[in-house]
Amino acid sequence: MTSLVRMRLGGFVRSGRILAPLIAGMVVLGVIHGGGKSAAAPAYGYSAVMFFPVFAWLTKLLLDAEPDVQRRLARVAVGPAREAAAGALAAAAVGSVFCLVAIVAPLPLGAIRGPEPGEPSMAAGIGLGVLAHLLSLAAGVGLGALASRAVTRSVRAGITVLVTGAVLGVVLGLQGSIAPWLVPPLMATARALAAVPLPPAGDLWLLSGWTILWCTAVFTAYAWLRRSRS
C-alpha cells in the first residue's frame, strides 16, 4: 500500500496539481497571522478551522488527479480496500506537511506572542495547536474523500459536496447552532482554545472523541460507497 501512496503523491506533485491548495494554504496563513501578534492557542485554533476547507480540497484534487482507469488498474493490483485507503493516506501525508508549516511558520514571523498571566504556556499552546490541526486534517480528508470523483461520479456533485461540507462545517459550528453534531467540532475546538482560562482537559477529550466519531462515520460511508463505485 505504501507504494500506491507513493505513486499517488508522485502524480499529485509532478502534475502540479498541488500548487493550488499550496497557494490557498499560504493565503490562509497570511490572513490568520498577518494582523499582529496573538497568543498561541487561539491563533492556532482558528488557523485549524480555516485549513479545514483547504484539507478537503487538496484531498479531492489528489484523489481526482488519477484517471479513472488508472484507479481501476491500482484496484486490480492491490485490491479494493487498500486502493481506497491509499488515496486517503496520501492526502493525509500531504496535509501533515501543511500542518507542520501552519504550526512552525508563524513562529519566526513573530505572529505568536508569549503567554500573559492566566494563559497556557507557549509549549501547551503549540501542543493544542497541533491537536486542532490534526483534528481538522482528519475531518478535511474525510470530506474531500466523499467529494472525490470516484464517489460522486460527476464534477457538479463533487463540488456541491465539497462546498456544502466546508460551509456547513463553519455555519453549523457557530454558537447556538441547530445541529452542531452534524459536523466535526472545528469551531467548538477553536472557541475552547480561545477561552481564558482554558476549559478542563475533559472538554478537549470530548472534542477529540467527537471528531474521531464523525470521521469514523464519514470514512465508513466512503468505504461503503467505494465498494460498488470503482
Added chain:
Amino acid sequence: MRFDQVHFRYARRLPWTLQAVDAEVAPGRTIVVLGRNGAGKSTLLQLAAGVLRPSRGAVRDRPAVVGWVPERFPADQPFTTQQYLTAMSALRGLRGTTEVDRWIERLGLAEHRHTRLSALSKGTAQKVGLAQALLRPPGLLVLDEPWEGLDAHARTLIPEIVTEVTAAGGAVLVSDHRGEIAGLPDAIRWRVADATLSTHAAVTESVGDPSDDVVIEIAVRRADAERAVARLSADGHRILGVREEQPR
C-alpha cells in the same frame, strides 16, 4: 474462477447490462468474448478482473494475481514509461527493475523508456498497458480489445503471450470484435448479446484437419464488416483476413 448468477447494472434506474451470468473459467484456458459494440463485453471482463463488483451474485475463486489490460490505456499521467512501470511493479510487490526491463525490451518500448506517457502514440501506450498486466505472471489475464492500435509486429506478440500465460496454468479472457482471434489456438468462444452470456455455443477452434477446409471469398459492405466478422467467428469459422476489394 466462476461467475455465480452475476447480475450487473451501472445504476439502479438503468436496465441490466448483464443478467444471470453463470460460467466457469478453467485454468490454462483461453476464452474469447464476442459481441457487438456496447453489448457488455467490457463489463463482463471488468467483472472478471474485479474492477467492477456484481450488483447481484458473485465472482468466486478469482486467482490471486490478475492482469487487466483496459481497452484504452490511461496515458494522461505525469510519469515516463519507466517510472510508470516501476511504480506498477512496486504495487505488485516486486522489488528492483528486472521484470520492468524484461517487458520494456520484449515489447519494444526501449526507445520510449524516458518518454512521458502522454507523449506516446496510441499503440505504444497500449503496449505499456500490456506490460503492466504481465509484470507478475497472472493467474488470470484479462485483455480488452488488445489489438486496438497495435502495429503488425506487436499483434503477433499477443497470441504468443496468451500461449505463455495459459501454458503456465493461467486463464485468459479476451474480447475481440474484429475477429483477430484466428491466431489464438484452442480458444473457447463466449458471446454476449441482449444482456446475457451464452457459453453453450462454446464452439472451440475447429478440430478438423485444416487441409479439409475450403476458402470462401465474400464481399461485405464496409459498415457491416465488423459484425460479419464477429458473427462468422462466433460460428466457429476461421477468419483469414479482411482486405479492400481489388479493382478488376
